[in-house]
Amino acid sequence: MKKKTTEKRLFQYALQFKKKIIIGIIFLMIATALELAGPLIAKTIIDEHVVGVEGTWYELRDHDDRNTVEFSESYYKRADRVEESDEVLSTNTLLQIGRDYYLVEGEVPLLGERKAEDNTVYVRSGAEETTYSGQKISINDIYSFFQPEQRPILLLLGLYVGLLLIAGIFQFYKTFLLQQASNQIVKKMRNDIFEHTQRIPINYYVNQPAGKIVARVTNDTEAIRDLYERVLSIIITSAIYMAGIFVALFILNAKLAIWFLLLVPLIIVWMKLYKYYGTKYNKVIRSTISEINGKINEAIQGMTIIQAFRREKQTKDEFEELNTRHFKFQRKLLKLSALTQYNLVTVFRNIAFVAFIWYFGSASLNLESIISIGMLYAIVDLLTRLFEPVSDIVNQLPLLEQARVAGGRVFELLDLDGEEVNQKEIERYQGNIKFDRVSFAYEEDDYVLKDLSLSINAGETVAFVGHTGSGKSSIMNLLFRFYDPQKGKITIDGHDTSNWSRQQVRSHMGIVLQDPFLFSGTILSNVTMNDPKISRERAIEALRTVGADRFIEKLPKKYDERVTEGGSTYSLGERQLISFARALAFDPAILILDEATANIDTETEMVIQHALDVLKQGRTTLVIAHRLSTIQQANTIFVLEHGNIIEEGNHEALIAEKGTYYQMYKMQQGISQKAI
Template sequence: MKGKHSTTERKLFRYALHFKKNILIGLICLVIAVALELTGPFIAKRLIDEHIVGIEDQWHQVKSADDYTVRYEERLYKRDDRLEEGEEISGTATILQVGRSYYFIPEEVPASGNRSIEDNRIRIETANKTYTADAQSLSLQQLYRFFRPEIPSIYWLLGIYVGLLFIAAFFQFTHTFLLQRSSNRIIRKMRDDLFTHIQKLPVRYFINQPAGKIVARVTNDTESIRELYVKVLATFVTSFFYMLGIYVALFLLDVKLALMCLLLVPIIYGWMRMYKYFGGKYNTVVRSTVSDMNGNINEAIQGMSIIQAFRQEKQTSDEFESLNERHFSYQRKLVRLSALTSFNLVNVLRNIAFVGFLWYFGSQSFGAEGIVTVGVLYAFVDYLNRLFQPVTDLVNQLPQLEEARVAASRVFELLEEEGEERNSSEAARYRGQIAFNHVSFAYEDDNFILKDINFQVEPGQTAAFVGHTGSGKSSIMNLLFRFYDPQIGQVTIDSHPTTEWSRQQVRSHMGIVLQDPFIFTGTILSNVTMNDDRISREMAIESLKAVGADRFIEKLPEQYDAQVKEKGGSLSMGERQLISFARALAFDPAILILDEATANIDTETEQMIQKALEVLKEGRTTLVIAHRLSTIQQADQIFVLNHGTMVEQGTHEELVALGGQYFQMYRMQQGSSKVSAM
């Protein structure tokens, strides 16, 4: 399972590399946005320590006024860190805060230590000594004078921070836009690749796989992967850089506390590994069950008329309910697993981190010799709060991550199905000679459906294949179309083995009309042209007229542009058949295959169909699979099959005269009295 997941991740990464330029630019924008946004606490730290709390310092009496001097009791004072080199001073005072009040002390005393005030005397206890001095309480107006020199710097820092936030917002928008656009392009490419690959798969794959399961992989599974690229990976990348930036800032502020915060990383990593293991198992069942449900729904809808006719609604519902219950059960397990994460996990980690934070600062920093400033304290609290937002985002995305990972493994499993090489290059039109030389064929293992089949059809001839159900008639057509290749023997066209050409080239000059013709959603014309640029509107209309379809089409309000529903539900069987004849005629095949094309047609419609068939067969090699022997009496050759072997061949007259299997079938259909009269 581990190797499978890592392979899936590598493939997802390779898909992302198709759009690496935009992704790289987006990541650079993200790094810039995170860096700009994380400057906030540092700016706040400077604003607090230097411009707000910074007035708690030594103030020196100077002679000349400038932007940083303060007038107090007719004297000019300047803060210690604002003095210029060589500036003359005539005395030193100190400003300290005790409780909520500020005091002016007309002498130099330490700015750190435990402070108390009594009868305008301040007491400062340090680790080594206790100081006492006179103190004057500052009114609000007097205090404001000492703050006033810092106001321009405060406004300037706030302006810088707001400006950085706007710039960060621009880069954040660019990062989000580029990553999401790249994500959508990745999924578009994946869906295109998947649908293209499906068309390369051999026919036997579709026989073994319900249509609903394949549809689920193209739609549901790729949509889950889209969420991975659009939301999950973007969140993981953003959270990674955000946490990295926060840790860098923490190390710049205090190395010891930053190392304590690093304990979060192995905890989160261990939790993600555990979630990956259990979440992967549960999601595999969930995604598989969704595919089964799609297949079940597709089959039920397709066969709804039969289900209702045979009153099987309850049994069908029970089958679906069984799948639905399985889906519900494993979704519930996923919900329980997710409930342990998100708020619960992050909240516990946050509380533990704040306990450690309070212990660290409470035991070491608030003593007589405090080692941190208020600004550092604020910055730490801010960064610690910020740290848990990306952690929350990461943990909340774990369910979507595992769902997408499982969906991706299913998509890549389909993409890894061995397809057939496509070569759609134009092949020269062949004459239409067909030969089967000692052909034996089995769909599975050694259960041969066709056994040593030999026959030859010359160009322009009409050959018919008759036999009871399961005799191998359709298998012959499957081999000719190269839906399959025989295990033994050779199929040739114009004396060339069909295996020398690609499957697309073999079919490029073939047409087929099925017993139940497939009509696509669209217009009557689009069903004839199949949206192929080589078939013009005029050619399509001419083909429809040639087979007699114009008689019912021109009665429609929109005529040739009339809309038809899926499978041609608004048309009769005969009308659908005529459209399929016109489709075959428009593509002008050298070889035409009619697979029981008149089996479901009533007698009146059959006469119209027969006329269309004569137009369609003209100048082409035609192979007909027929149950109604009356429709093939004019065939140049008739081949009679029985359990995969060729038992008789000849013209209609020859086979009737032979009195064998064909004669028996013909007599059953026509009536013994009519045959006797012959």
């Protein structure tokens, strides 16, 4: 099946909120149409009401209406406003020669070169010159000829202002709806990608720095937000605005509009070229930003080690290398953008105006083709407006490509195979565990567990010991379904765990890791994990059971004391006790202690050992331990070496065998005695 392009997938996200987007675009079209009425209204005002006074005027017998002008005790009305009921006495022509106006008897052609001497008017058309008798109109009297135009001019200007106000309302709601839809799109995308990160198998995160994943959830989606909120909004606005301008141009002069349509393929060709180079540069830039985030996250997490081993300069150099790469490609992108934005639009604009001047300049050689001043003003106004959206579109190309590349990175993460989260409750199992010929490898055929079989009865406490790399933690990872075995199967109470979801398998398990992790919040929220099923009283009881109340009761806010990220303000032993209480509060059928007491002081270990005696009743407990003294009471101890069980039995039996366990025990006892 062919993979969908990034553009199509971004478009599909937008379709989920298509109602607001469509309404916003409709509002935009209405606002554009209202705004583009301006040049047409201006043309009407100039041609019909300013320059329009020049032309044929009829002398009437009586003063007829507001369109009638009184001059030299006679009444005149423009030819285009004369009605059938008007009684016409004579025909006259009002001409403008220089800054003066003349009222000439009879109909005089309006085209041609004009001049006047005294009350004689000369009109030259080609080689022929015609003489007319006329009367010069004084400055005061000419105002009477313009007086009938004042009312329609004010009405048209009022109409235009009204249209602009209405357009402003539509523009506001257009912007509001499109930006609201944009934010909802990105909100959903962020929720989807964050939710998907929880469905991705844990092995993906082993080789991925946290900063890189964070960059995709935050930085990349922020670039996509710019796409929906600004870029697409501006491009759609500009495209509709351009379409409206072309419609207006076609109304005024279809031939000229066809010539200017050549701008559209030029813009499309340039967008293709920009996409080719912009994609290359943006891919490196976005990837480098992720690496920079990863490096910063790593440096902050390991700052104590960096400072302890005096690695500040090396860390700075590594960061500077990434930063230099980002700067280098950002500069290339800026050069590409600088070449295209202002310069490209300026070239297009200049070419368009040269074509405009040539078109009307050559047309002026034919007197019949000369256009009116109003038409000229309207076309120049529309051409000036045309390059505003062109400039806006070209200026958005960098952000468009940036968002497209960011979208590709986001969808790359979303395309990783994940598993559906199934929280459907299953009946609490007893805790009978069986590994049946299980083999497991983290990397292809490099098996860390090899054909391993073992059985654990419900309610037993079993321990796993062995040297580093023997496979102890891998057994726990498989049981907890952080990973699945390549061969064999694992059952709980006879149920194959692969038939349950990972959430169902873990629903009756508790785990305490060697390096406990605390979340930002309070001590109580770290125990309850904000699960409404775990009451405050139950959480406090769990903390008291494991002995954490000894240090919690001394805190100012006690159980409501704030916890920072990672719980760095608490000692390792205190964090471990809280982590232990967290597992206990959920009352697990199976409790896993993954070297939980390895880094705890002897006094705290004694507290936990005391709590364990209570906890073991009615649940299966699996312990991974370096300190063999902590597991002497276990029902069964499994000794592992290179992924195989080489010994098993209780403490006394293994000591009697005098095998690997016996040697490990003697070694630890010897170290302890030397320490004493």
